[in-house]
Amino acid sequence: MTDLLDPHALAAETPPRREPPAPFRDVTRSGAAFRAFLHGLPGVDQVGAEARTAVLGTRSIKTTAKAWAIDTAIAMVDLTTLEGADTPGKVRSLAxxxxxxxxxxxxxxxVAAVCVYGDLAGIAREALAGTGIHVAAVATAFPSGRASRAVKLADVQDAVANGADEIDMVIDRGAFLAGRYLDVYDEIAAVKEACGDAHLKVILETGELVTLDNVRRASWLAMLAGGDFIKTSTGKISPAATLPVCLVMLEAVRDFRAATGRQVGVKPAGGIRTTKDAIKHLVLINETVGPDWLSPDWFRFGASSLLNDLLLQRQKLRTGHYSGPDHVTVD
Structure with missing residues (x-):
């Protein structure tokens, strides 16, 4: 048995660092090199980002285009319940x-997926069998991320064993804000390994990253470490998903694909409640990264109440009148 007090034994058991994709193989060779790379990324013009998203948010989408947008947004929803009072019955109802x-x-x-806590992933998997709808589970001590790496990896492995085929992890924001970028990188890489065949969505918790420059750095860090999606928020912190933040993340995945050939998805979550909100994001996708990302394979909405508004607006287009509030279920 390994002597846990022996640092040499621990070092011997530490797996080699995951290499980033070419042409970025050298950026993680040291903490200083990684910091130089991340801080060397182009700076974000916050005023410009806010102005651009404000203009795009005024685009008017009508008739058949609106109908397409609503159906596209519905297909992109990760229908979510993440409450301490969640029960198997609630998860079955959501499914x-x-x-x-x-x-x-x-x-x-x-919808694209049902997102639950890991201990309920088996209930969701059983309820969704044969539908093609994914089971997403939050892990790594969600939402705080405050736990040892061993506990976080066990959390991921438990969720996958229970039936999750997508894992939504949270990064260690304390380590990131302290400049310990390699620690964050190594943890994401370890979680990716623990996911096995499950896709990994990396939650940046952008409301705690303070600046758009940090959002860009965290986006690149997560992609280099192997994340399949980058996600704005846990939904537990305000501000959560904002259009300027989503713009920066979309620019990051666009530039990352241009540099590496690998496409990464984006998932805004938290505060997206209306059809207008969803359509603004679809316009932003089309204008920033193009139609390649207009698919649930590459873009998701983390939401609970958004689906109800999309359904009411869809009913209005189909029948010509708004349905009453009892037309949709209250989650």
Whole structure:
């Protein structure tokens, strides 16, 4: 048995650092090199980002384009419940809604995933069997991320064993803000390894990163470490998903694909509640990274109440009038 007090034994068991994709193989060779790379990324013009998203947010989408946008947004929803009072019954109810969002209209698209705590992933997997809807589970001591790496990895492995095929992890914001970028990188890489075949969404918790420059750095760090998606927020911190933050993250995945050939998804979460909010994000995607990302394979909305508004707006387009509040289920 390894002597846990022996640092040499611990060092011997530490796996080699995951190499970033070419042409960035050397940037993680040391903490100083990684810091130089991340701080050498182009700075973000916050005023410019806010102005651009404000202009794009005024785009008017009508008739058939609006109908397409609503259906596209529905198909991108990670229908989410992350409360301490969650029960197997609530998860089964959410799964039923995910499969058939509008029982009065079978043509309504299914959502992309149901997102739950890891201990309920098995309930969701059973309820969604055969549908193609993903089971996403939050892990790594969500939402704070305050736990040892061993505990975080056990959390991930437990969620995958329970049936999750997507893992939403939180980064160590304390380490990131303290400039310990390699620690954050190594932890994401270890979580990616623990995911096995499950996709990894890396939650940056942008509301705690303070600046858009930090959002860009954290986005690149997460992608270099192997994240399949970068996600704005846990939904537990305000501000959560904002259009300027999403713009910076979209620019990051665009530039990362241009440099490496690997495409990474984006998931805004927290505070996206209305059809107007969703459509603003779709316009932002189209104008920033193009139609390649207009798919649930590459863009998701982390939301609970958004789906209800999308369904009400879809019903209005289909019938010409708004339905009453009892047309949709209250989650």
């Amino acid at each position: 039923a809604k995910a499969k058939q969002p509008d029982p009065t209209d079978p043509a309504t698209p299914q």
